[in-house]
Amino acid sequence: MRTDRWATIPGVGVALLPKLVCPLCWPAYAAIASTLGLGFLIRAQYLFAITAAFLLLALAALRYRARLRHGYWPALLGLASSIVILVGKFAIDSHMALYCGVGMLMGASVWNAWPQSNRSCCPQGR
Numbered sequence: 001m002r003t004d005r006w007a008t009i010p011g012v013g014v015a016l017l018p019k020l021v022c023p024l025c026w027p028a029y030a031a032i033a034s035t036l037g038l039g040f041l042i043r044a045q046y047l048f049a050i051t052a053a054f055l056l057l058a059l060a061a062l063r064y065r066a067r068l069r070h071g072y073w074p075a076l077l078g079l080a081s082s083i084v085i086l087v088g089k090f091a092i093d094s095h096m097a098l099y100c101g102v103g104m105l106m107g108a109s110v111w112n113a114w115p116q117s118n119r120s121c122c123p124q125g126r
Contacts, residue, residue, distance in 0.1 A: 048090050055082040058105065062112050074112035081105040 059082060062075040081104030088097025 048086075051089065052086065055085060055105075058082070058109070062108060066112075069112055069116065070114070074108045077108040077111070078105055081108060 059075065059078050062078040063072075066072050066075050081101045084097055084101030084104060088094045088101055
């Protein structure tokens, strides 16, 4: 099994993070970040940079060997979804736009990871 498909998971995971207003999520975030020594990162000013960094990682995974898979269309869909995620989460504060962007990114990841049909193994006409 190829492992390069799993590189898009961090971008999707970070995009699903709420804007740190959920009172039930605070203890979980604090525990994870403190365990890793990253307690200073759970602030609103760092959240945009972290989200953008993980989305760039997801875009790099979509771009990696794009010519051998389904071309550059999944990567372009991933770029559009990353823009929708960042705008929906930080500019207009729209949960609908955020979740639509996450769905688009997941769709681009599945599209990119979906195996291509190998038509060269079968002769024409069968």
